[in-house]
Amino acid sequence: MVKYQDEALDRTFAALSDPTRRALVARLGEQESLSVSELAQPFAMSLPAIMKHLDVLTDAGLVAREKTGRTVACRLTARPMEQAMNWLNRYAQFWSDNLDRLAAFVEEDPWQSNRQTNPQSPPTPALPRVQALPSRGSSAHGPKKSTPRGPSRKT
Numbered sequence: 001m002v003k004y005q006d007e008a009l010d011r012t013f014a015a016l017s018d019p020t021r022r023a024l025v026a027r028l029g030e031q032e033s034l035s036v037s038e039l040a041q042p043f044a045m046s047l048p049a050i051m052k053h054l055d056v057l058t059d060a061g062l063v064a065r066e067k068t069g070r071t072v073a074c075r076l077t078a079r080p081m082e083q084a085m086n087w088l089n090r091y092a093q094f095w096s097d098n099l100d101r102l103a104a105f106v107e108e109d110p111w112q113s114n115r116q117t118n119p120q121s122p123p124t125p126a127l128p129r130v131q132a133l134p135s136r137g138s139s140a141h142g143p144k145k146s147t148p149r150g151p152s153r154k155t
Contacts, residue, residue, distance in 0.1 A: 008061065009087060012080040015060035020045070021053050025062060025076065033075045036065075 015021055024039055040050040054074060057063040061080040066073050 008080060009083055011060040012062065012084045015056050015062055016084075018053070018056075021057055024050075024053060024057065028063065028074060028076045033073045036072045036074060039074060 016025070020043065023043070027039055027042075028034060036050065036054065037047070039054070040047050043050060054063060054065070058065060061077060063074050064077050066075075
C-alpha cells in the first residue's frame, strides 16, 4: 500500500511540475467545471497540446473528465492534492521547528548577557582591519610582459 501512495504522490508532483498544468489547475480551481475548449482559450498553444497536458493531470488523478455529447467537461478532484498537502505539511512542521530554533539562537546575544551580569567589564574591542592580499592571478608590479620573440622564418 505504501508503494502505491508513493507512486501516486510522484505522479501528483510530476503533473504539477509544469507551469501550464499548474495554470490549468488554477483555472479549474476558479470555476467548478470547464470544457476543454474553454480551458484552452487563454493559452497560446494548440488544442492537442492542451489535451496532452490534461492527460497528464488525469493520469495523476487531479482532473476528472466527463463527456456529454461532443463536449468534454473537466473538473478538479481533491484526493491527490490532499495527499500532497499532507506530505508537505509534515516537512513544513519539521522546517518550522528548526527555523524557530535557529531564530531563537540568532536572537540570543551572549555578549549582551555577559555585560549585563558584569557591568564593570570593559566593552569588547573592535576587531582589527586586515588588508586584503592581491590574488595570485595579478602581480603587484603591474601587467606581465610578454616573452621575447623567437627566431623568424625569414632569412
